[in-house]
Amino acid sequence: MLDGKRGLVVGIANEHSIAYGCARAFREAGAxxxxxxxxxxxxxxxxxxxxALESPIIVPCDVRRDGELEAAFDEVRRRWGGLDFVLHSIAYAPKEDLHRRVVDCSAEGFAMAMDVSCHSFIRMARLAEPLMADGGCLLTVSFYGSEKVVSDYNLMGPVKAALESSVRYLAAELGPSRIRVHALSPGPLKTRAASGIDRFDELMERARARAPEHQLVSxxxxxxxxxxxxxxxxxxxxxxxxxVDGGFHIVA
Structure with a gap:
């Protein structure tokens, strides 16, 4: 399905990461x-x-460090000359702000969460556009807490809502270049990022109980x-x- 295509995956932390599940699927499909x-x-x-994925390019990328994101795309340009898809699977909020009510979060914490979790995707889109001369696909990762209030999701709710809105605007702006843009919205998954959310195990069990098939996705x-x-x-x-949530989002 992806024979001959080349993609950049940003956000693998370990073997439990959503980004790793995606990277493995991309590779198995031929990319x-x-x-x-x-x-x-x-x-x-x-x-x-x-x-293990036979990745020809393995580079550091902390979007908070000046120049690292640009350097990653420069290496892609140098080695491949072009790009077919990008997966953005990163999010961050300072713990002290993530565990507060939204009304109590600091301006600094909100700005950092928005920069890492949302604006970095816009930056990636800008860097990817000239590498996608024949079109391509930009993917990011969101969660249902962007549109409905989910207990303990707190600050990340407004941030993911901004990310999803950015997806729509980027899709409209990049459509003439045949670059497609989507947000993946999985159900709750036990990843390292999710471990920072209070009572996340309870959230997973509530999701399992609500989903039509009473199963969580992987x-x-x-x-x-x-x-x-x-x-x-x-x-x-x-x-x-x-x-991609087993129908979790359709049940009131």
Whole structure:
């Protein structure tokens, strides 16, 4: 499905990451995958996974550090000359702000969460556009807490809402270049990022109870759908929030 395509995956932290489930699915579908890791501390966890994926490009990328995101795209340009898809699967909020009510979060914490979790996707879109001369696909990761109040999701709710709105605007702006843009919205998954949310285990159990089949999705489920969206078969689709949650979002 993705034979001959090349993609950049940003956000793998370990083997439980949504980004890793997607990267594995991209590779199994025939794509070459470039992989980033956050920093020296993260590299020992990410590099073996990237090597198992036969990634020809493995580079550091902390979007908070000046020039690192640009350097990652420069390496893609130098090695490949072009790009077919990008997966953005990063989010961050300072713990003290994430665990507060939204009304009590600091301006600094809100700005940092918005910069890392939302504006970095816009930056990636800007860097990817000249590398996608023949069109392409940009994917990011959201959550149902963007549109409905989910207990303890707090600050990330407004931030993910901004991310989903950005998806729609980017899809409209990049459509003439045949670049498609989507947000994946999985159900609750036990990832390292999710572990920072208070009472996340309770949230997972509530989601399991509410979902029509009473099952949670896996990173492999998300990955298979991401691979479809990156393929030519999904060419008519853009600007969507794609729920991969076992129907969790349809139940009141």
């Amino acid at each position: 070459e995958v470039a992989v980033t890791y956050l920093n020296d501390k993260a590299e020992p966890f990410v590099r073996p996974l990237a090597e 990173i492999d489920d998300v990955g298979k759908f991401a691979a479809f969206l990156a393929s030519d078969a999904a060419a008519p689709l853009t600007g969507n929030v794609e729920y």
